[in-house]
Amino acid sequence: MTMNLRWLGHASWWLETEQVKILIDPFLNDSPTSPVRAEELDPDYLLVSHGHADHTADVESIARRTGAMVIGVFELVEYYGRKGIENRLGMNIGGQVELPFGSLKMVRAEHSSSFPDGTYAGCPAGFVISIDTRRIYFACDTGLFRDMQLIGADGLDLAVLPIGDLFTMGPAESVQATEWLAPRQVLPAHYNTWPPIEQDPQAWAEQIRSQTGAEPIVLEPGEIHRF
């Protein structure tokens, strides 16, 4: 089975197979680099890693229009419940759930999490998505943590890691993360959206090639990685 992973700029991703369309951390209409408008997307599932605006800006409008299931940590999902979003699934760190497309596991992330209005959004999270024999890890917003070795222990086809620094780990730490995760392929995210998180993805890719066993995949916003 072929899977398509499209970078929608910043930390927003579109994962699509013949069976399912998953949108992760939609920050689109206010993003300087998004190739799409929120109105164009019709996901089945909306995965939300934490409450910050650069991950949640378009969650409510897309959920309301499409009825996509909003999945995130319990407190975050209840926030959308209070806004009238009915199709939702709250999880917490370490939990796994079987869904029609495969399984989804919520893993820890070293970050903070609140909504722009100050509402507590629970703890930040990352996701491991298993579809057929494929396992994909979205680290989302996080610093480096040693337990990434455990996340990679069962084998990963693909890992998506932040490299922007300042708010998340930077390029050097994401190379260390790649060593610990040992994925087949690794994609950078959360960089070059604004000047404070400018990075050179080709220099990063060179480091990944020389220091890890993973293949770096650098996309432009809007580009699709098929695997």
Ligand code: NI
């Ligand atoms: Ni954040």
Ligand code: MN
């Ligand atoms: Mn962020």
